[in-house]
Amino acid sequence: MKILFVCLGNICRSPTAEGVVRHLLAGTDPRLHWVLDSAGTADYHTGDPPDPRTQRAARARGIDLSGLRARQVQAEDFQRFELILAMDRGNLAELNAMRPPAATASTRLFLEFAPDSGLVDVPDPYYGGEAGFETVLNLCEAAGRGLLAHSSAVA
Ligand code: 4NP
Numbered sequence: 001m002k003i004l005f006v007c008l009g010n011i012c013r014s015p016t017a018e019g020v021v022r023h024l025l026a027g028t029d030p031r032l033h034w035v036l037d038s039a040g041t042a043d044y045h046t047g048d049p050p051d052p053r054t055q056r057a058a059r060a061r062g063i064d065l066s067g068l069r070a071r072q073v074q075a076e077d078f079q080r081f082e083l084i085l086a087m088d089r090g091n092l093a094e095l096n097a098m099r100p101p102a103a104t105a106s107t108r109l110f111l112e113f114a115p116d117s118g119l120v121d122v123p124d125p126y127y128g129g130e131a132g133f134e135t136v137l138n139l140c141e142a143a144g145r146g147l148l149a150h151s152s153a154v155a
Contacts, residue, residue: 001032001033001034001035001082001083001151002034002035002080002081002082002083003021003034003035003036003037003081003082003083003084003085003147004036004037004038004039004073004077004080004081004083004084004085004105005017005018005021005036005037005038005039005085005087005110006038006039006040006041006073006084006085006086006087006091006095007038007040007041007086007087007088007091007122007124008040008041008042008087008090008091008124009040009042009044009045009070009126010038010039010040010045010070010071010072011040011045011048011049011050011051011054011070011126012050012051012053012054012124012125012126012133012136013087013122013124013125013136013140014038014039014040014087015038015050015054015065015068015070016050016054016057016058016065016133016136016137016140017038017085017087017110017122017140017143017144018036018037018038018068019058019063019064019065019068020058020063020137020140020141020144021034021036021140021144021147021148022036022063023061023062023063024141024144024145024148025148028148028152032151032152035081037081038068039070039071039072039073039074039077040070040071040072040073041072041073041091041094041095041098042072043072045070046070046071046072047069047070047071048069048070049065049066049067049068049069049070050065050066050068050070051126053125053130053133054125054133054136056133057130057133057134057136057137058137061137073095073098075098075100077105078099078100078102078103078104078105079102079103079104079105080105081105082104082105082106083105083106083108084105084106084107084108085107085108085109085110085147086107086108086109086110087109087110087121087122088109088120088121088122088123088124089109089120089121090121092107092108092109095107109121110122110140110143110147111139111143112143113142113143113144113146113147113150114139114142114143114146115146116142117139117142117143119139122136122139122140123135123136
C-alpha cells in the first residue's frame with residue numbers, strides 16, 4: 001500500500017496520521033510493504049518540522065515525529081500513491097480540484113476508516129489548546145487501526 005496523508009499545513013494532523021500508522025505497522029507482518037508520507041494542501045510551512053505541540057503529544061505515546069518535514073502536495077503524488085487520505089472535507093475538495101488528468105490515486109477521507117468516531121473531519125488543532133492534539137491522536141489511532149484492518153482484508 002502506498003498512502004499519502006494530507007491536511008492543510010502538514011505540521012499537525014497529517015504528520016500525526018503518518019507517525020501513528022507507521023507505529024501501528026511496527027506490530028504487523030513485515031512482508032507487507034507500505035509506503036507512507038504526508039503533505040499539506042498549503043505551502044505555509046514547507047520545510048518545517050511538525051508543530052512542537054504535535055511532537056510533544058505524539059512523543060508521550062511513543063511516537064517520534066521529529067524527523068518529518070512539511071511539504072506541499074504535488075501533481076506527481078496522484079500517481080505515486082494509491083490512496084490519498086484527507087484529514088477533512090476542505091482538504092479533500094482541494095485535492096479533487098487539483099487532481100491531474102493522469103491521476104491514478106483514490107482520494108478519500110481518513111475518518112472513513114473510523115466510522116465509530118461519529119466524525120467526518122479530523123478537527124484542526126492549530127488554533128486551539130492541548131486537548132485538540134490528544135483528539136487528533138485518538139482519531140488517528142482509531143482510523144489507523146481501521147485502515148490496517150481494511151488493508152489486510154483486501155490484501
Ligand atoms: P494542519 O494544521 O493542517 O493539521 O497541519 C494547521 C497548521 C498550520 C495552519 C493551519 C492548520 N496555519 O494556518 O498555519
